Amino acid sequence: MTDFHRIKRSVLLSLLFTLASSCIAHPLVQSGLESGEENNLLGLLLLGGPSLLSDADPGFRRMFVTAGTTTGEMNILGPGTPIENADAFCNLDSNNPDPGSLFKAMLHVGASSGRRGPCSTPNCSGGASEHVDWVMTPDTEYRRSDGTTIIGKTNLNAGIFPVDSTGLAISFSGSSGDYWSGMNSNWTLAIFNCGLWIQGSGSDGIFGDPTATNTDAIAVGFNDCGGPLHLLCVEQ
Structure with a gap:
């Protein structure tokens, strides 16, 4: 849970306590309570308080591979930029485990x-100072779309996984579905990136294997940009 969410939770609980105390102290309420019942009521209100704070940070983020595929020419997916269109593709995909959350495509478009x-x-x-609109944050646990299978934790100083050293604890996905990444195995921008995702057939783009736990997870080969591949989507 982030400091922001801890502070918000503390403030809301404080307000809840004040509100509950004020209500119980009101003469009309007191007259209807037997001795000791006010304490029980206050306790119930406070115990119920955390359930009102359902937006608390769960402490992890989810990832999923889209069911749908797209060519590397992502500028034609919609009216936005290639990356905006890719993000929209993620959020509208049928594999999205939580349409109420925001997901972004794990694509390198030139930091x-x-x-x-x-x-x-x-x-x-x-470190993280190199991130530009990046989809992962440092020292954060990521899980598969089921919310229980732990993929691993990103590096302490950067929102990337140590795929070239210790690797992933578990692969991004349990089923195949190569996805566009545009990255080298060291997380830098690859020269094969479909012209930063605006070119189709005749250009190439790097893709990753979501079932791998080593560098293949982000860069396993290149594909013609006119061919369809999936996207890897990360919860924000």
Whole structure:
């Protein structure tokens, strides 16, 4: 749970306590309570308080591979930029485990050019400061779409997994479905990226294997940009 959510929870519980105490102290309420019942009522109100705070951070984020596929020419998916269209593709996909949450596509679109990407140097030697609109955060646990299968925790100083060293605890997905990534195995922008996702047949783009636990998880080969592949979507 983040500091923000802890503070919000504390403030809301304090307000709930004040409200409950005020209600119980009211003469009309007191007249209807037997001795000791006011304490029981206050306790019930406070015990019920946390259930009102359903937006508390669960402490992890989910990932899923889309059921649908797209070519590398993502600028034609919708009216937005390629990355905006890819994000919309994620959120509208039938594999989305929670339409009430926001998911973003794990694509490298050039961190140094202000689009989206994790690293401008191999494995983010400069830490999270290299992230641009990146989909993962440092020191965060990620799970599969079922919400229980733990994939692993990102590095302490950057929102990436150590795929080139210890690897993933569990793969992103239990079923095959290669996805567009545009990344090298060290999380930097690959030269094969479908022209930053605006080119179709005749260009190539790097893809990842969601069933792998090593570097293949983000960069296993390249595919013609006119061919259909999935997207890997990450909860925000």
